[in-house]
Amino acid sequence: MSDDNWLAANCQDLLYVPASTRRQAAVNLGARAADEGLTLRELVTGLLDATTAHWNATPVASTDTAVAVHSRAETLLDTARVLLTDAVDGYTRQNRAELDRHDNERATFVNDLLTGRADPGGLAERAHRYGIRLSATHTVLIARAAGLTSGITHRIDAVLASRFGEGNTLTTLRDGDLVCISAGGLRGIAAELAHLLLTELGTGNWQIAVGRTQPGVHGLATSLDEARQTLDYAVRLGFSTPVLNAADLLVFPVLLRDRDAITDLVTTVLGPLTTARGGAAPYLETLTVLFDNQGNHTATARQMHLSVRAITYRLDRIRDLTGYHPGEATQRFTLQTAVLGARLLGWPP
Incomplete structure (x- = not known):
């Protein structure tokens, strides 16, 4: 039986299921539709078509009043609404369960693949x-x-x-x-x-x-x-x-490979900044922003919301305390490496 014929037959049967078990039958129908790979649109259309066919198959007697016909139509629509809600719920739940199973399998595979612990x-x-x-x-x-x-x-x-x-x-x-x-x-x-x-x-x-x-x-x-x-x-x-x-960041594992060496570099080069008024933090921030801006004092001042004169003062103060100045070509690399090391180590605490 094709998917369309299967769905049509089951949707029509659903309207004749006893009221006590009808809702569960609708949930089961929705779940099976999901398993069969039908779309939600196909499920909804099947139920609506079955409702239309059921109404057309119910003859209107000559003795039926308009009120009776209206009442019968209202009852059928209420039944169809409940069945449609339950069928969609069953479809959604089944799809979610299948998706969760698929996610778990995929996550397990990726974990095994990346850890290499599974059988080759x-x-x-x-x-x-x-x-x-x-x-x-x-x-x-x-x-x-x-x-x-x-x-x-x-x-x-x-x-x-x-x-x-x-x-x-x-x-x-x-x-x-x-x-x-x-x-x-x-x-x-x-x-x-x-x-x-x-x-x-x-x-x-x-x-x-x-x-x-x-x-x-x-x-x-x-x-x-x-x-x-x-x-x-x-x-x-x-x-x-x-x-x-x-x-682009291969230098950082290299820096941390010898932790004792980078710690010694940081404390030796930058340690004197801890004696400055306000501590080392403002000076480390200034150096960080300066290096990020390729040594441009104007851009550094703009980013830090300071004057260029204030930046120059801080750099001179760094030279006075540490003996290093980023404006000196021979000292720039040592100072920048020490600043990167400080950031990696979270120095000062």
């Missing part, structure tokens, strides 16, 4: 289902934002799949972050993801980190770690750029 043979079989070739290169992108939901993730996943092709992207929620695995070499994936997040969440509420393209299963885990560390660095360093590339 089984992982390869599951990867094939999602269009992922474990021997190929992939890039992992992470989007972090307040308000990410499964609904937003579904919409983004659908658009990315449509834009870049089925099997070239896989998007899911993982630990509250949106994780997107993309085939290596896809151009524009970060920009498209940023556009979708902008549409869903507005400006200033999200940030994307892009790991480097890596080969194989272990490369996926590496790319994920790079993207996640990049977002962590962004928080610690106060970077607000919407899209960050791990390849």
Whole structure:
């Protein structure tokens, strides 16, 4: 029996089900329609068509009054309304349950893929289902934002799949972050993801980190770690750029690789600032903004809502206390590295 014939027959039968079990029967009908892959529009149309057919099959006797006909029509419409509500409820619930199951399977697969703890043979079989070739290169992108939901993730996943092709992207929620695995070499994936997040969440509420393209299963885990560390660095360093590339921030893992050395650099170069009136914070902020503006005093003053003279005074004060001045080419790199190290370490406490 075709989908149309199956639905039509069951919708017509529903109107003859005893009133005591009719509502549950409608819920079951909606759930089955979802399982059969019918659209909600097809379910609603089927119930309305069945109601029309039921009315047309009920002859009006010559003895029926207008009031009786009206009452019978009103009863049928009330019944159809209740059945329609319950059938749609059953359809929606079944669809949500199927979606949740699909989400759980996808999240489990991505977790196994990125941690490498699953059986390689089984992982390869599951990867094939999602269009992922474990021997190929992939890039992992992470989007972090307040308000990410499964609904937003579904919409983004659908658009990315449509834009870049089925099997070239896989998007899911993982630990509250949106994780997107993309085939290596896809151009524009970060920009498209940023556009979708902008549409869903507005400006200033999200940030994307892009790991480097890596080969194989272990490369996926590496790319994920790079993207996640990049977002962590962004928080610690106060970077607000919407899209960050791990390849652009490789200096920070290097800095932290020898924590004792960077701590020694920070305390040696910047330590004297703690003796200044008001502490080190205003001077660190001045240096940070100055380096962000490529040493431009006017832009720094404008961003900090200070006069250029005030900026110059602070820089001279830094030189007096530390012996370093960002205007000196030989000292600029040491001073900037120390400032970055201070931000990474959260110094001073």
